[in-house]
Amino acid sequence: MDVLRRMWNYWNQVDGQVLLFLRPPKPKTREQILSVFLLPKNVPVEEVKAQMGNSVYIETAAQCKLINGERYTVDCLEGCKIQPQRAEFSLGCGPNYHPTFEIFLPYMLEEIYIMIRDQKDADVWMRRVVLTAPGPAKTPKWSPPVQDVEMMGLINILDNLGDGSFKEFKWFLSREMLGSIPLITENQLLTAGRKETIYLMVQEYGLDRTSTVMKRVLGKMNMNINLNMLEELTTATSGTKGDSDAKLDPITTKTKMDVSKDDTKPMKPPSRFTPELKTESTKVSYRFRCPGPGGFQCTLTGLVFVMDQEAELLYRTIQWDESLLQSAGKTPAGPLFDIQCPEDAVCELHLPHCETKDGLCPEGLLSVVHFTDDGMTIIEPLEITDTHVIVKVPHLSAFGLVWALEILGRLWNNIKPIGGEVLLFLRPPDRGLRVLDVFLLPSNIPLPEVAAQQGDAKYIKISSDCKLSIGQSYCLHCEPQGFHIQPECAEFRSKYGPNFFATFEVFLTTNPKKVTLTVQDQERTEVWKRCVPLPGPRTAIVRGAEDRLPAEAGLPAEAGLPAEAGLPAEDRLPADERLLQVRIQFINRVSEAVLDQLLDKLLRHHVITFAEMESLKTKNRAKTARNVIDAVQKKGPEASSVLIAALCEVDQCLSRVLALR
Structure with missing residues (x-):
């Protein structure tokens, strides 16, 4: 042995x-x-x-x-x-x-x-x-040497911006997202100078993609002079201009897959890329332009595309028709991807699965469903690796992994686990109460798909890999004890959308700095346990309205200021940051009549001029709301405090919903 x-x-x-x-x-x-x-x-x-x-x-x-x-x-x-x-x-x-x-x-x-x-x-x-001890989150500690012309050129472009334009550049930069998650936060950029901002961008995006992100941000600012300088810089250093906003990782761009008609098996690992994301409401779409033949793996979804030629890929997840699958004896084993690309550009597709080694043993367990206008087709895999199911692509539309129901029944009986993950999201405080959402999910669900549905909740990074069994019940324990957890137990199911709901909710009635979470199966066996550091409470009282009594606003005493109102000043958020947190909800919920009253109050308190008020108004309510909150937020904490106090006065219901009281 x-x-x-x-x-x-x-x-x-x-x-x-x-x-x-x-x-x-x-x-x-x-x-x-x-x-x-x-x-x-x-x-x-x-x-x-x-x-x-x-x-x-x-x-x-x-x-x-x-x-x-x-x-x-x-x-x-x-x-x-x-x-x-x-x-x-x-x-x-x-x-x-x-x-x-x-x-x-x-x-x-x-x-x-x-x-x-x-x-x-x-x-x-x-x-x-x-160990290199990092400084405060808002101050970049590392200082890499300026080693090449491109880095110097990027810094020079920011040096050409005036103070106001540079502040606007950082504002737009803080809104570059991974799904609903900002890659560089406004706090990180708060005190960063021009050189430190470039260092932060290179740290988050890599040198190659930094110029692409800078180009996108300057474009939003209509800074054509700096855009021209950036074009000259990218041409001088790379010799070409990319067709796509997303760039290949410089480490892997030279790695290609050897694909021929007789042998479609990849001979080398695929080049990895991070696609451009577009999020509308809770729907996420991905875009990437493949530069030529080879294999390319999406870092956000795990999909691998084997290309015969240069082409642009557009893909997104869509909803399964489970009744149609059940009639064919199948059930979803992964997201359903709608893929658009020119005909004959993609020759092979690798879909990520969540099976363990033991789970891959039965033949016929996994297959791929292809949906077209003509109906549904079952495609048998060319190969199943430890991580992916590989299929030939006749033509592109919707593809997804499925399990055979008969095989799945045998897996349930034997309690064969699949690869799972535990994702944590901390909701913004509502009148002092914070809720930690705990998701038990199959490991092949992309994080941006889940994050897009969590609104302003903060994703907590933690080691999350575990093994979970379909149909088995799990319970969650939390230390320190005393927090309410619901439900007491929950059955794990391999659901792949369209909605992702938390498996457990932990109601944090106090403000702990960290908690220890444990997931146990029905035999009380520990399958996942972590100590989870929690960010501090992010609720603050309205500046200038601290002395207002709840009765004056027509509210019951318990509905007045949030529990965090008694916190020390250093634990409260500035008013402009609070506006930033509720920006999307404000745009979606505020009425046209309330907007008119807010503009009048902003003019009366000299936050805006008459000309500004006229320019902010549009025929579209949502656009006017966006103009108002963005214009005031950029003017700083004092102006933002006036807007918050005005909203609390003219629309008490909305101010309570946004937790601004």
Whole structure:
């Protein structure tokens, strides 16, 4: 058996890498978290960086050998708390990268010894790691050297902006989103100068995509002179101008798939790309222009397209017709993707699945459904890998993975788990009450699809991989105890939209700095446990209206100021940031009559001029609302306080809904 195990490990051993990211210290506790990723070597570091926000990437010798399916542990000489205790390494990559381990560090620790050990307690990776302590979230700490002409050129473009235009540039930049999640927040840009802003952009987007994002932002500002400079800079450094706003990762753009008529199996890993996102209401669409033949993998959805020629891809998720599937003895096993592309451009499609190794054993478990105007066709896979189902593409329309109902019944009986993930979203406080939404989902649901439906809720990054069994009941426990959790137990189902509802809701009646969440199955076996740091409360009272009594506003005493009104001043948000939080709800809900009254009050308090008031008014109510809140928010906290106080006076119902009272 020992010989067989060594042979098995030899054939399953792959080149891996250990990536480390240090999160900024929390303002009060000063606790820091070191995120540890165990990943295949072909995952570009820039893709992981793009999902780590303002965490600092710790450079170290990352190469190691890892075994697919092997369980690993982390140890450090300082005896810091580590979660989880064990984690399984998988070849599955993206679309979401979650830390494999999290190490809780004391503040200002300068170095640490980290060891990765396998199931036999043998060291597979050991390093002395020098930690770079990140500064406050609003101040970029790292200062990479300006190494080339392009970086200098980008800084020079911002140097040519006046102070007002530069402030406007940062405002637009903070609204560049990943789904509904800002990649660079307004707080990060608050005190950043021109050079620091470029560093933040390069850190989040990579050098190649920074110029693309800058071009988009300047275009929104109608800064044609700077756009021309940027065009000259991109042409001089790259020699070409891209047709798409989304660029390939520079690490993988030279990697192509070898595709021929006789052999469609990819010979090399696909190049990874981050598509351009467009979100309308809660619907997300993706766009990317493939530069030529080869294989290309979307970092957000996990889809792989094998191309025969250059072409633009447009794709989105759509709703399954489950009654039609059931008549064919099938049920959804992944999102249904509507894909548009010129005929004959895509020759092969790889759809990500969420099966474990054991779950892939039965033949006929997975297949692909193709919907056209002529009806539904079942396509048998060319190959099923550990992560994807590969099919030939006759022509593009709607494709999705399905399970066979008969096979699925046998899986339920044997309780075969699938790859799952636990996603956490913290809602904005409503009269002092915060709610933490906990989602149990299959691992092949793209994060932007879930985030788009969560409104202003804040996504909490945490290591989320786990294994879940379809049809089995799970319960959630929270420490400290005393918080209300509903429901008590919930059955896990592989639902793929169109709506994503939280599996559990945790009502945080106090304001804890962190909680420990545990998911258990019906046998009380722990399947996921994490210590979750929580952001502080984000509700503030209206400046200038602190002394107003609830009775004066016609409200009962308990409906007056929120619980956070008694917090210290440093825990309250400035009024302009509060307006930013409720911007979308304000635009969607405010009436035309209320807008007219708000404009009159803004004019009376000299927040706007008569000419500005006339320019803000349009025949379209939503556009007028957008003009008003954006114009006032840009004028700063004092002007924003006037708008908030005016709204509380003329529309008490809306101000309560927006939690502005």
